[in-house]
Amino acid sequence: MAPDISRARRGRRVGAASLAVAALAGTFVASGAAHAATSTTAASVTFGGMQPAWATASADRGQVASGTAVTSTIYLAAKDQAGMEAYAEAVSTPGNALYHKYLSASQYQARFGTTAAQISAVESWLRSSGLKVASANSHEIQVSGSAAQTESTYGLSLHNYSVKGKTYRAPAGSAHLPAAVAADVLSVGSLSTMPLTMAPAGAINTTATEDAITGAKPTMGTTRDGATYVGQEPCSSYYGQAVDTTAPAQGGKENPYVLCGYSPQQLRSAYGVDGVTGKGVTVAIVDAYGSSDILSDANTYAKYQGDPAFKPGQFLDTETPADFYDYADCGGPADWSPEEHIDVEAVHAMAPAATVHYYGGNSCQNADLLVPLQQIVDTHSADIVSDSWGSVVFSSAGNLTAADKDAYDQTLMQGAIEGIEINFSTGDCGAEDPTTGCGANDTSTVPQADWPDTDPWVTAVGGTSTAIGKHGNVLWDTSWGTDIYLPPTTAGSGWSYLEWYFGGGGGTSAIFSQPWYQRGVVSKTLATTLPDGTRTTSAMRTVPDVSMDADPYTGFLIGLTTTLPDGTTGVGVEDYGGTSLASPLFAGLQADAIQVDGGRRIGFANPAIYAEYGTGVYTDVTGKGPGTKAYNDMPADDGTDATNYSVGFGDDQLLTATPGYDDATGVGTPNTNYLWARLGW
Template identity: 45%
Template sequence: MRSNRAALRAGASMAATLPMIAGALALGIPAAHAADGPARDTLAGTRPAWATAKADKGSTSDSAKVSARVYLAGRDAAGLAAYARSVSDPGSPAYGKYLSAEQAEARFGATPAQVAAVRSWLTAAGLKVTGTSRHYVAVSGDVAAVEKAFGTQLHNYAKGGKTYRAPSGTASAPASLDGAVLTVTGLDNAPHKAASKEQLPPPDAVFKNSGPFSSYYGSNTASTLPSAYGKKIPYAVQGYTGKQLRAAYGAGGFTGKGVRVAITDAYASPTIAFDAATYAKAHGDASWKTGQLRQVLPADYTRTEECGAAGWYGEETLDVEAVHAVAPAANVTYVGAASCYDDDLLDSLSKVVDNHLADIVSNSWGDIEANQTPDLAAAYDQVFQFGAVEGIGFYFSSGDNGDEVANTGTKQVDTPANSAWVTAVGGTSLAVGKNDKYLWETGWGTDKASLSADGKSWTDFPGAYTSGAGGGTSRTVAQPYYQKGVVPKALATANNAAGNRVVPDIAAIAD
């Protein structure tokens, strides 16, 4: 899993790369009407929690430049959420009655009149429209124009030893737009910076374990090392092959034929096709057929140094190789984002939905829930809802840092895996024995112990925590209907008596 913020975390989770089927979705929450007068509709969640009076360092200069995206609510935002639930609920008469991308756009997308009205409002305030899509209108301009457009002042706030811009109040839009605006992003600039066109860097040097290894669980016992948990234990498996995984998980005759899988990530490894073909040949997987792997890439890339572009190559290559290993006949489309930032990752997800590029979307990236903001959550959820009505399932890795306490000091889940509109995929440690037999499986958690100088004992057994499957109870997402009466109450109410979203939903090998 890779972070979609500037502070990236190393480590790879294979869990979200295994294509599985689930249809669990929940109702969205409509935006609130403004309480500040009949002329404006508030855009909930547009003032970040860190923009407090105590942190306020005064007004942002009127001449400072701002780039923002105004996301469109479409014809019927509440209807979209309702249909996304009903089409995914086995108890609903509409279950499985999916719409095509064109039908979904015609029924729920923004109308030309809505887009024109939003553009007119923004340009009248003095902002320049820099781009328009089915989902948003992008604008740029100075602070004075932004304040005029969104009915709130922009101030500078102290955050984590630095100073960032943010609205001093909740942003709003004219009520005359009749709810055409879903939300706006970009009014705060933490931790973003200006983008420029850039070239992708070459791949980084790689790390390679020296071994010794096991070829299957228990094939090579570490007899010369001290005992652990009261016995001699086997060396780690070098890596299960597609054949081993398919047998252990009971794939049988299912090969993924007729299934379309999309994988999203930031940037694009320049050697991904060669690497995927080499991996398949080396490990006994079926050869890739012509056209079976394709890429949909942006015209330009940005923030390559800030995001560590080359650091994403290994994850996206792993995802492609893993999907082919377990579903060798599936068609795979890699959809790259221009950067590791939310707007660009949202663009890659939107491409999948707008063009129905796949039926299953695997996403091995995310961030901690504390970094998610309500405006971005709304933008992501709208894409997931459009996917739901088209029969597209979104699967997100639950993370590589367990409950995040060791990583952040706070127990929390990851996002977008916390969304009620996606399937959160957790990670396990899997034991596949001789003859590809499934032996056991447990939640993934890795501790690292050190050997004593003489090699006869462990100095700190079981060692320090290094990584593990993410999971827990969301603090911001309400409990979805499909978890009520299913998830233990103690988990659901860990942060709120009314109940919250619990992740993950399903899990597979990630260790």
């Protein structure tokens, strides 16, 4: 009998429409927000990376009708692009004379930001070309016009392409911009009509039932102590608590039942942040859409767990529900609700006095999720940002354009200069192998590392399986990778392997060069070997940078409004995981670190993370510890004592945890020394 795991969401995307980006391997390589243009003549400059991988000759259905309405976006360059990148590196690197000499948002704008004269010059050129300017700010100019006007303005041709039975518009080649304005343009985007969407990096649920929060915590039974769990039973409220004596032994011993889900107190204890609250720090969370019950659910859940609720003004919400759209490609607010809840509640669990500012994009499209990031850096509204979403780069149905990459780069570097830490989760499908169920679901065409977590200006947070013991201590960590086994069908037949299910994302990027902070830590072999085995001629960016608990089988209890078993709607608790747990956990830990360090901002954390590699503040996850030999049993949800299936830990397929830096867990996972070593960052 197949395991009853229908409620466990396969990876971080739901449905084929939840594609994000694809490109041909080696199409472009970037070390930062490099200008995408190359001179061709004195009168024009070529901007490459415009044509999607799916815009092939065989798919070409001819040039777009000249009168077709077309919208596009000009992303604007900084007035000193090279100086901006150099300052972002200097201000983030320990030992540099400019280390932590952050600029305010206004200082950034004055020194590096796009000037009014640049915006005016580009607007004048666009209008003189016949396009209508819809909106303009220091990041971008959005314009509209006919296809003929657009083609003439950008010096390219727009064609229709047939992809999987649908027709999409895309450029048939590079753009050619006048030299007089080319220096003011970072890239040209939005010319393709195929949706470029992101999806939540987890919020994976392994339970089959929910129940209402009643104020009285349910118990496991008379033989076990109280467990804050209302899903499948039996389960363990700490690792190894409840042993399954009804199923055959596996790995030479009886297996514990899977965890009920960790409480906030258990996670704080495991990472050594008891008594620290993140007071005075603001953590921003960016997701698509927003749930009207985020705050009320978080407060109900906090009280249920014995933690303080948000105080007035401690939770801020920036979203525009009237402008939400693209539910077909993104799943809509309902699909993103668990992600939003786990992000908010995990940060609050780790840093209960930190201010949490939630930002909801109007859809899951790249451009709509970039807008909140731009708002944050333009107003410096947060010290830390947690982003639990992303997508594959090489997809059967999408494309990462130079415009998308460069626009994110620009915003991320601005954040670094202002001392804002921006974290992204690495995903929940290992190296996105398309031969696995989750890789196929993610429309991956080749084993690969995801994006935006591979951007060099991002702190990429990967996943571990973390066993927390009875006294809140970490018994072991291993890389998150889950194998599913079925119980013996006949006496003496033994457990049978079913499939690899999911695991923490990571790997070596095919598009970003190795950043300065990884040199000397990431081995040359790893930095020049892509997840599909291809060797590169130069070292490339490798992720994750750091890892925290993500495995849904060692997951976190969250509270959210849901349909309860009796058919009513109420606040229930369920255990969830994914690297969308790891990223907000790390954001909360960093908020605590800022408080401990007297309020000094961490900023872009990677150079300091790698500088402190090997100093004892991280636990090196080697892949040889007890977690790689551990199995847990999942009970059936039919009220019997039957074991439905078991999970094996530590198998992340193409990603391997080894001594030292590795592509499964990065430098390792912060331990109880981490917080107190932050003094003096």
